[in-house]
Amino acid sequence: MNTKKNLIRIATLLLLFISTATFAQTGRLVGKVTDAKTGETLIGVPVVVQGTTTAVPTNIEGRYEMRLSPGVYTIDYKYIGYQTKSISGVVINLNAITELNVILEEESLTLGEVVIVSTFKQESVNALYSIQKNNISISSGISADIIRRSPDKNIGEALKRVSGTSIQENKFVIVRGLADRYNTATINNASLPSSEPDRKAFSFDLIPSNMIDNILINKTSTPDLPGDFAGGIVQVFTKDIPDENFVNFSIGFGYNTESTFKDFVSNERGKTDFIGFDNGRRSLPNGFPGSRQQYVVQPLSQRIQQSQLFANSYGEQTVSALPTQSYQLTFGNQKGLKSGGSYGSIFSLTYRNSLSSQFVDRNDFQFDGSFNKDFDDIQYKYSTNLGLLANFALIKGNTKIAFKNLLNRVFEENYNDRTGIDNSFIQEIRVNSSELTQKTLVNSQLEGDHRFENNSMRFVWNANYNLTLRDQPDLRTIFYGRAQNSTDAFSIVDRNSRRFFSDLSENTFGANATLAVPFTFLKERSTFKFGGSAQLKVRDFSARIFNYQAADFQNFDNNLSTLPKDRIFDPNNIRQDGFVLNDFTNNSDAYNAESRLFSGFAMLDNKLGKKSRLVWGVRVESYYQFLDAVDASNSKVLDETTYLDVLPSLNYTYNVTERSNLRLSGSITVSRPEFRELAPFDYFDFITNTAVSGNPNLQRSQNYNADARYEFYPSAGEAITFSVFYKKFNDPIEQIIDPRSNADLRAYTYGNAESATALGLELEFRKKLNFISTAEWLENLIFYSNLSYIDSKVDVVGTERTLQGQSPYLVNAGFQYSNSNNTLSFNLLYNRIGERISTVGNISFNDVFEAARDVIDFQISTKIIKGAGELKLTVSDILAQEVTFYENANEKLSYQRGVDKIIQSSKLGSTISLGFSYNFKNKNSR
Secondary structure, rough: HHHHHHHHHHHHHHHHHHHHHHHHOEEEEEEEEEEEEOEOOOOEEEEEEEEOEEEEEOOOOOEEEOOOOOOOEEEEEOOEOOOEEEEEEEEEOOOOEEEEEEOEEOOOOOOOOEEEEEEEHHHHHHHHHHHHHHOOEEEEEEEEHHHHHHOOOOOOHHHHHOEEEEEEEEOOEEOOOHHHHHHHEEEEEEEEOOOOOOOOOOOOHHHHHHEEEEEEEEEOOOOOOOOOOOOOEEEEEEEOOOOOOOOEEEEEEEEEEEOOOOEEEOOOOOOOOOOOOOOOOOOOOOOOOOHHHHHHHHHHHHHHHHEEEEEEOOOOEEEEOOOEEEEEEEEEEEOOOOOOOOOEEEEEEEEEEEEEEEEEEEEOOOOOOOOEEEEEEEEEEEEEEEHHHHHEEEEEEEEEEEEEEEEEEEEEEEEEEEEEEEEOOEEEEEEEEEEEEEEEEOOOOOOOEEEEEEOOOOOEEHHHHHHHHEEEEEEEEEEEEEEOOOOOEEEHHHHHEEEEEEEEHHHHEEEEEEEEEEEOOOEEEEEEEEEEEEEEEEEEEEEEEEEEOOOOHHOOHHHHOOOOOOOOHHHHHOOOOOOEEEEEEOOEEEEEEEEEEEEEEEEEEEEEOOEEEEEEEEEEEEEEEEEEEEOOOOOOOEEEEEEEEEEEEEEEEEEEEOOEEEEEEEEEEEEOHHHHHHHHOOEOOOOOOOOEOOOOOOOOOOEEEEEEEEEEOOOOOOEEEEEEEEEEEOOOEEEEEEOOOOOEEEEEEEOOEEEEEEEEEEEEEEOOOOOOOOOOOHHOOOEEEEEEHHHHEEOOEEEEEEOOOOOOOOEEEEOOOOOOOOOOEEEEEEEEEEEEEEEOOOOOOOOEEEEEEEEEEEEEEEEEOOOEEEEEEEOOOOOOOOEEEEEEOOOOOOOOOOOOEEEEEEOOOHHHHHHHHEEEEOOOOO
């Protein structure tokens, strides 16, 4: 009996080994099938290996996959209503993936059945043409294929390659030179929350590039897109079911010429700072009163005891700044189900840590142009970023369900060491400040995609949740001063020696759904699409502000005033004849806000003959906004505003030739104020020596947009486009210098200008250099450039100026090389953004401009270890030009050192980074 069982076991194991070995001796063919005219994916298309019985249908995403033994095949694609296509020369290699994306043409009513014969290389080119040509709006984008051939490690880097865009701080996108308030972003068809609670911006360096399916930047509006933009909508689509099982690990180190291996100064650091979380040592002490009202009514003796609960955190520590570190671990898993369909998941964990320092020249001026403040700063920045992405998807028949999640944690502490002259108080100063900001972003989405019987209709829905947290625990400043030209010891200035605590939380709940119904119009296939969305956003903010002062001014021990910062606020000096904390929190230091956005749209996508396509319709958005706050005069602010916006749009495309299009577009969009821009909360920034307050009376801006573009695609990956656009803004929102400003303090707020216009030209050129000679390496060398010129004007009483944040010109250019087997690549990038108004002035203060600067980046990468590993060398900001903000002192809008008045100037240095990544692939995927 035991012998029989053992024989069965041996036979089973032998069969399993044989089947596994046989299964492993294969490669995989994967791809996507799309409509040649619309770019829509086609589902249920039979993909047949010619001469065999092997066949699979495309799934709900238009994708297919089959395992084949190594060899060369001909693949047939035959679909009702479309011309059959036969692709020859499809090479399948052992344990490798061959990707073949195919476009199908509609059947001709007069020619009957036609079989189109093509080759693998020709069809790869045709598929890329289809992506480039069939976007329904004037847009620019980058596909996963192009990203895969580039050395970019996150979306922020990839967006540098998109026409008409630039990237600030390697993470914030600028479209057509317009400030971030005029741009918006979505991820998998759901609105992305702002990663910066004080501005409308998303940090695109949070998402790894290997998670991306494609990125599209729409520069014109269509009814199915959000209406809150004027520059562009960045649409990010992440992968959910990978092509294969894999584990990818990457590590990188960076050297900065201004910072690395030099002294790095800060207050004492917590033990958990390196993972992006404060260990609680910076929080308000346990047992301390929870509000100003509870604190100030107590007797002095009790307030002294409670002030002693605060640790003396002003002492400094100095370390050597280590190189920037970055690590990323990514898992991809996919599995075919026995009952049909497939399941996939992707996880990515990202960690970055950096220590940087820079010298900053900061100045301010009297009304007569003389120096009011002349400061020299050394700013030290400690930054930790922790990110997690987790996506899951299930495809079964004509249904796809996906659950996608993004978590990001940013821990950033700025320590500023300032010396200089303050003529307002005729004193010499020494100031230190430590500002920690902890930001958390959580984004979760549940989405579905359903095709109905005979693929006649498509229903897509999405439910999403976003959580944004921003904490500033124990923002500390310590201020010493003495009379100018004095030899006296520096003594404490108590009014400016402060501790500040703030807490912001924002919850956003959203849902959207669309239904697309195909129909025939003028004997051509058209689509009617309609849907709606809802979003609820709730924000709570509160702050506490303290300063150190004499507990008893008449009996104060003046010897304490000159103690060094590591001893002065020691608990032993918090006493009856020493210091006590004064809580001067104002009622305006808290606010609650809520917004509700409901929208619906109807859109027609009509093909008018063989060459014309018209996408038109209307979007209606109802926006409710509520603000509960108290202003500086202690008056209650209850602001409720409701806008009903009707936003029509039209996009017309005419196929001039097979390789060129003419596009026309017109639309109405809006730009709404952010909560922080509305709230009357006053925040003083010791680093910039400015105060910022919101304006509850802000109105939303209405934007009228018109575009025209001619585009020509010489070959795959090449493009020559010329665009002209015009924009009219009613009530544009701008950051302005508050009329309350004086020679000692610049105060910033937000306001509506009456109107503004922008007229722009764009030229994009992307061309292989194989026209120079027939050398093979020139086939793989691409020169690309996009140039933008924008003339913007804002109507001001008696004069005109440019729109705040609008660059008059934008230049992106570069060379990109990748050899035929993608084992070696390099990129040389150049970027320049023209001078732009950073802050709008008034009758007493001039506009503050940000000067133009030239930025050159270089990157080279090579595959090693049989292609599984990759080495990357990057040199960023090679020229390391100064970042300068200035008041213009001449008629020319061009910064001139020695003539214009510098408000702030700093040099960030160049960064040299070396990275290594390795991809562990599972050969038995599926």
